[in-house]
Amino acid sequence: MAERRRRRSVVGTVLRGSMTPMIDVTFLLLVFFLSTTRWAREERVIAMDLARREAVADAARDQAAAQPPPPPEDPFVLRDESLRLAVRADGSVDAGTPMNRRLSLPDLRAALAAECRGVAHPTGMFEPSFPIVIAPTDDAPWEVAVSALDAATAAGFRNVGFERLPGRPGSGAAR
Amino acid sequence: MTPLIDLAFLLIVFFVLVSQVSKAEHADLTLPKAALESSGRPGDAKRVVVNVLPGRDGAAAGYRLGRKEFAAGTEGLRALVAALAQAMKGEPGIEVNVRADRATAYAWVRPAMDAVSDALAESGIDRTRARVRLMVMPEGSSGG
Numbered sequence A: 001m002a003e004r005r006r007r008r009s010v011v012g013t014v015l016r017g018s019m020t021p022m023i024d025v026t027f028l029l030l031v032f033f034l035s036t037t038r039w040a041r042e043e044r045v046i047a048m049d050l051a052r053r054e055a056v057a058d059a060a061r062d063q064a065a066a067q068p069p070p071p072p073e074d075p076f077v078l079r080d081e082s083l084r085l086a087v088r089a090d091g092s093v094d095a096g097t098p099m100n101r102r103l104s105l106p107d108l109r110a111a112l113a114a115e116c117r118g119v120a121h122p123t124g125m126f127e128p129s130f131p132i133v134i135a136p137t138d139d140a141p142w143e144v145a146v147s148a149l150d151a152a153t154a155a156g157f158r159n160v161g162f163e164r165l166p167g168r169p170g171s172g173a174a175r
Numbered sequence B: 001m002t003p004l005i006d007l008a009f010l011l012i013v014f015f016v017l018v019s020q021v022s023k024a025e026h027a028d029l030t031l032p033k034a035a036l037e038s039s040g041r042p043g044d045a046k047r048v049v050v051n052v053l054p055g056r057d058g059a060a061a062g063y064r065l066g067r068k069e070f071a072a073g074t075e076g077l078r079a080l081v082a083a084l085a086q087a088m089k090g091e092p093g094i095e096v097n098v099r100a101d102r103a104t105a106y107a108w109v110r111p112a113m114d115a116v117s118d119a120l121a122e123s124g125i126d127r128t129r130a131r132v133r134l135m136v137m138p139e140g141s142s143g144g
Helices: A002-042 A053-065 A105-115 A142-154 B002-025 B074-090 B106-123
Strands: A044-050 A083-087 A092-095 A101-104 A132-136 A160-162 B047-054 B060-065 B068-070 B095-100 B130-138
Touching: A002 B002, A044 A142, A044 A160, A044 B106, A083 A142, A092 A105, A101 A105, A105 A142, A132 A142, A142 A160, A142 B106, A142 B130, B047 B074, B047 B106, B060 B074, B060 B106, B068 B074, B074 B106, B095 B106, B106 B130
Parallel strands: A083 A132, A132 A160, B047 B095, B095 B130
Antiparallel strands: A044 B130, A083 A092, A092 A101, B047 B060, B060 B068
């Protein structure tokens, strides 16, 4: 009886002794996977609407077909319905009519913010809902394109998107 | 002791699975940076991720949707549009995240965005505008 009890206790201590390193390893793995998965959660998103490409193509065709002869030039009429920002690979930005300025990416946000009408800039040229169209060149890096989009959004504009090129489905092959 | 080990292994299995899923969705690339105020946190809504796989000299090596890869040519893009349209049919409110490397030229990222609007047209969902979510890193972080 006494012998059996002693054997049981010996088995118990052996089991308990081998458990600790296993738990060490499991927690080590846990910490490892926690630290490697964390970076994905830092990513943020910029939500953006895309124009329907067929709609763009149709609108352009309709406009070309049913366009009346151009009226005489009137310098007081603001004809452009959107501000086009042509973005080049070197980071220079050509702001189209009616702004007509060449800017660089670091200055873009401040320049656009000054033209965004609001409490801070009551004399700004555009309402925050004024459409801003970003038109990067083909060789412009994605970083430059996103920086321009980011600058326009951060300046306070709420209607910012990339320029759409009309095309057939699946024909968007690059180069 | 036993329940503790059970729990630990459960956690390990969970994190292994999670890291595999996020690896499949998140190709190894460096995202562009953006200011905090213009970007938001990714929501919990159902989503698909379109990765523009970086190639040499700013070109794209291909596109990846979930685990499926597509070549960067016309054929591959057509297949990508079809796959996206299928995902949209199955879940009309699905979000499309676009991830591209900051050095990839715009000419190679644009087809990925075009594919999203083409897929919406092909899926027949009655919505005039497709919405994409561009993945960025917040300014000041160490990068991806």
